Amino acid sequence: MTAARTVDVAALVAQAREGRPRAVARLISLVEGASPLLREVMAALAPHTGHAYVVGITGAPGVGKSTSTSALVTAYRRAGRRVGVLAVDPSSPFSGGALLGDRIRMGEHASDPGVYIRSMATRGHLGGLAWAAPQAVRVLDAAGCDVILVETVGVGQSEVEIAAQADTTVVLLAPGMGDGVQAAKAGILEVGDVFVVNKADRDGADATVRELNHMLGLGEARAPGDWRPTVVRAVAARGEGVDDVVAALDKHRGWLDEHGELAARRHRRAAREVETIAVTALRERIADLRGDRRLTALADRILAGTLDPYAAADELVTGVVAGEG
Amino acid sequence: MTAARTVDVAALVAQAREGRPRAVARLISLVEGASPLLREVMAALAPHTGHAYVVGITGAPGVGKSTSTSALVTAYRRAGRRVGVLAVDPSSPFSGGALLGDRIRMGEHASDPGVYIRSMATRGHLGGLAWAAPQAVRVLDAAGCDVILVETVGVGQSEVEIAAQADTTVVLLAPGMGDGVQAAKAGILEVGDVFVVNKADRDGADATVRELNHMLGLGEARAPGDWRPTVVRAVAARGEGVDDVVAALDKHRGWLDEHGELAARRHRRAAREVETIAVTALRERIADLRGDRRLTALADRILAGTLDPYAAADELVTGVVAGEG
The missing domain is CATH 3.40.50.300 (P-loop containing nucleotide triphosphate hydrolases)
Incomplete structure (x- = not known):
């Protein structure tokens, strides 16, 4: 993590734009994995795509x-x-x-x-x-x-x-x-x-x-x-x-x-991609709650018969969307 | 939809508890599909499970x-x-x-x-x-x-x-x-x-x-x-x-x-189920935004190179979690 943080994303993008193959390869490695720098790389690339x-x-x-x-x-x-x-x-x-x-x-x-x-x-x-x-x-x-x-x-x-x-x-x-x-x-x-x-x-x-x-x-x-x-x-x-x-x-x-189909196709693609990233982000927020006391408490109430799984999910979503997750 | 709404869920559950097979069959049909009554049925069943x-x-x-x-x-x-x-x-x-x-x-x-x-x-x-x-x-x-x-x-x-x-x-x-x-x-x-x-x-x-x-x-x-x-x-x-x-x-x-494994297994199962329902609900909220002007505007900005898909997804999630979705 610390090593990854020392990567200068802006410099890498500049080198890639100059056509330096190692910089290109490095950037692809950063975006294809779950690199902590993924977002930084994507933001730096945006103006040049x-x-x-x-x-x-x-x-x-x-x-x-x-x-x-x-x-x-x-x-x-x-x-x-x-x-x-x-x-x-x-x-x-x-x-x-x-x-x-x-x-x-x-x-x-x-x-x-x-x-x-x-x-x-x-x-x-x-x-x-x-x-x-x-x-x-x-x-x-x-x-x-x-x-x-x-x-x-x-x-x-x-x-x-x-x-x-x-x-x-x-x-x-x-x-x-x-x-x-x-x-x-x-x-x-x-x-x-x-x-x-x-x-x-x-x-x-x-x-x-x-x-x-x-x-x-x-x-x-x-x-x-x-x-x-x-x-x-x-x-x-x-x-x-x-x-x-x-x-x-x-x-x-x-x-x-x-x-006008080029723009239309790219627009649909971008919208779908944003949607997928958003769903993944929310899914991860919820997965982060595994073992969390809130999820545990909800499961307790389901077993006690005082709550059904859908109402429990509503409570969980409210918690996540309120940023408590 | 209107026809479905005339179903008396409480009465169905009461009949099912008396052992009436048609009520049982009807309730399963309501929960296995995407019935608008699904949540009502699940809530009515909870105390009896x-x-x-x-x-x-x-x-x-x-x-x-x-x-x-x-x-x-x-x-x-x-x-x-x-x-x-x-x-x-x-x-x-x-x-x-x-x-x-x-x-x-x-x-x-x-x-x-x-x-x-x-x-x-x-x-x-x-x-x-x-x-x-x-x-x-x-x-x-x-x-x-x-x-x-x-x-x-x-x-x-x-x-x-x-x-x-x-x-x-x-x-x-x-x-x-x-x-x-x-x-x-x-x-x-x-x-x-x-x-x-x-x-x-x-x-x-x-x-x-x-x-x-x-x-x-x-x-x-x-x-x-x-x-x-x-x-x-x-x-x-x-x-x-x-x-x-x-x-x-x-x-x-x-x-x-x-x-104590019976309670533990059921607890894990309930927690996983709540998690799945919550993820599905959030995914549906986001899918509901297809064609929405906010998603369209985000895709526009990606194509213009002023926004990357991850930052766009963050904005979308913020909108969804703020209940705007």
């Missing part, structure tokens, strides 16, 4: 998420953009910026000062990566990244949630994996803005594209102004179709701007 | 939970006890006291006025059966049940949680199912007070008992006064060993009384 375009990338294991992310990094770097990569793996017990497993494949970018790559696997302060990720995104944003790719390594509800917190969400599929149905099950069809059928040189790519078009209802009429999900074919391992993916992202970004 | 001995029954599918529960009902009825059965199935979409699936097997008790049988599958007010069950238990308690058997139909974390909310928790196993390991995985070894190896006439019963004794560390020394989990063999379908199970339950009940 909102610049980056955040792209979520999700899909089942084996579709080539890591390879595709790496190919996108190459494309954006060629265009002179600073890129941040956040690889989020809720199922992994490891974290801390290590190049885990298939992150090795991104080794080609490891020495590029215009690219930050970070793996996240810790649960974070709010008890879930879904809420640790946006905080790490803010660090990369403040560090001057133009584009931040948030890649979820696994597949599941929380991965979908993380990917859906982006400005644009990319859903990856590959032929011959029964992916359409799997994707529909995981609820990722709903969150996708751009769909990439990767490994499109394999048998079954046409069928996957057809199935996808069908499931997305791309043949159906849409309200004017509604975004029509884009389906792109790619072979990320050979860099094929990557420019098409970038073009689809640019188009979606343009649509977001044009329709 | 605390009498029943609550036994949780859990185990993997196929071990014979329903048959064992039915056999216990028969044994307790023979002893002149009034019995309540709450069959909780978090995975089922059905509820409402229907005789679901294997509940048919309890048909023999269906016409006995000294037995209440109720299936629960709805999520309940607190978003989980784990917290709807104790409320239904309070109804059965107030209705004069001497023993309440809370049987969980599935297997998983929430089932274990429900069963562990009892005064005594029975864990059922059967031979040849690799049950020991499964049980250990599900965390039910920790919550069991009494272990029943059911279908003990089958091959492998000895091995299951040995494995269980080993996993429970029954050969090891215990601190004086600690409860030593009991392992009982039974063939519930033929009523064999059921008296031994009842004897083990009586012994545990006696131990609970003797060591």
Whole structure:
């Protein structure tokens, strides 16, 4: 605690803004854990955020998420953009910026000062990566990244949630994996803005594209102004179709701007995040009362039959909200 | 809403205490859902609770939970006890006291006025059966049940949680199912007070008992006064060993009384329940702010970079706790 207190947050943020990778890494470590400096860091970052375009990338294991992310990094770097990569793996017990497993494949970018790559696997302060990720995104944003790719390594509800917190969400599929149905099950069809059928040189790519078009209802009429999900074919391992993916992202970004949707999405995201942090804070205040004499006294009265649990909870809430907690 | 308001809760509770099954059923329906009368019902029940001995029954599918529960009902009825059965199935979409699936097997008790049988599958007010069950238990308690058997139909974390909310928790196993390991995985070894190896006439019963004794560390020394989990063999379908199970339950009940553990367990349970209700209430207050101008204004300031999400959450909490929510 004392050691942590000696961290000069303002200096770290200044160094991160100058592009010093160790400062960026340090700040992410501070926000992804339950660091006592979390609030100070978030406050210091606030004025420097909102610049980056955040792209979520999700899909089942084996579709080539890591390879595709790496190919996108190459494309954006060629265009002179600073890129941040956040690889989020809720199922992994490891974290801390290590190049885990298939992150090795991104080794080609490891020495590029215009690219930050970070793996996240810790649960974070709010008890879930879904809420640790946006905080790490803010660090990369403040560090001057133009584009931040948030890649979820696994597949599941929380991965979908993380990917859906982006400005644009990319859903990856590959032929011959029964992916359409799997994707529909995981609820990722709903969150996708751009769909990439990767490994499109394999048998079954046409069928996957057809199935996808069908499931997305791309043949159906849409309200004017509604975004029509884009389906792109790619072979990320050979860099094929990557420019098409970038073009689809640019188009979606343009649509977001044009329709005021970028601000609207970010606004909804911010509101949800505040809500989650507030609920967590109140929950912690109540948990702090475990063993407290007030909670003990309330339980005594319930056992005596002179109070019911709901009335007891009302009394507890009144105590907490009065700041007695 | 208006229709619900015409319910005379005091009269329902009085009828339930007289043993009128329809009043009991109605009260459980009111507490298991998000009835606007929930609080009124809980308050009316409070003075009449605390009498029943609550036994949780859990185990993997196929071990014979329903048959064992039915056999216990028969044994307790023979002893002149009034019995309540709450069959909780978090995975089922059905509820409402229907005789679901294997509940048919309890048909023999269906016409006995000294037995209440109720299936629960709805999520309940607190978003989980784990917290709807104790409320239904309070109804059965107030209705004069001497023993309440809370049987969980599935297997998983929430089932274990429900069963562990009892005064005594029975864990059922059967031979040849690799049950020991499964049980250990599900965390039910920790919550069991009494272990029943059911279908003990089958091959492998000895091995299951040995494995269980080993996993429970029954050969090891215990601190004086600690409860030593009991392992009982039974063939519930033929009523064999059921008296031994009842004897083990009586012994545990006696131990609970003797060591002040009954009051201690109930006290911990009441405190946890109050905590959960309080957190839920606060969470709902905050959720009510969705779309509220205060939350909107906070999100605006985050997007403008003049506020960070943590400071925003602090402002929101202050608003909620000041009763503005």
